[in-house]
Amino acid sequence: MNVHWHKFRTFQPLLLSPAYGHRGLPKAEFRPFTFICSAHRRPVQLWARSRMDRHVDIHATQPPHLSTPRLLQQSLNASSRWVTVAVILAVFVLRHDDQVIWALTGSIMNSLSSKLLKRMFNQQRPLTALGLKADPGMPSSHAQSFGFLGFYAAVAVILWKGFNILGVASASSVLLCCTYLAWLRYAEGLHTLPQVVVGAGFGCCTAAIWIALWHYLVREVVTSSIVYHHLLVGLFALLTIGFIAFGVRKWRFGEA
Secondary structure, eight states, rough: OOOBBBBOOOOSBOOOTTTOOOOOOOGGEEEEEEEEEEEOOOOEEEEGGGGGGHHHHHOOOOGGSSOOOOHHHHHHHHHHHHHHHHHHHHHHHHHHHHHHHHHHHHHHHHHHHHHHHHHOOOOOOGGGGGTTOOOOSSOHHHHHHHHHHHHHHHHHHHHOOOSSSSHHHHHHHHHHHHHHHHHHHHHHTSSOOOHHHHHHHHHHHHHHHHHHIIIIIIHHHHOOOOOHHHHHHHHHHHHHHHHHHHHHHHHHOOOO
């Protein structure tokens, strides 16, 4: 008998659910399971083969700290993207020089790269995300964005304030805040912990490379000629328009 697998790369067997819409083995070989994965998510009903009951139950079990509803935590998770956009816009309005434009360009490219990485890894989200998110979960795009912004902002604060108590405390506060916002993706059941960790790691590595490029190459090139300055501004404008169009498309088709 052939075994049918998810559209995502995974070791789990085929799960028949409205979120995935698979066609697989005859329904007679499956039976329904209803999982209440957390107190603030609606129950999820899955069809699985009887011999895999134990495996499915293990993957549907949530850590104890996720069973209690947290209104503030939910609100922060839901509004994190808009808070991030507001902070970025404020920084751009207050200081729109070449260095800030380069940083924001890197942030957009980092966000777009997370979509490519998701297609490459093609790993499913946890069961708690069924019916809420249909795209792959590895890596977490939110965690990757927070990793980039947190690392970049922390280094910028150190360079601005210096390596002293005030600078280290400010940079640590920024990193802790971004780490918490990334962790919320796991706490709310939208990603597994490895997906969040890998996303944050990719974001931090991208930020480190972007900072090094600015200090050792781009800064000298951009300041040497007005032509390169206009090229940087044009690249930033092009990426911004594309990113906004991509976001509107996701919102329009209910994918956000």
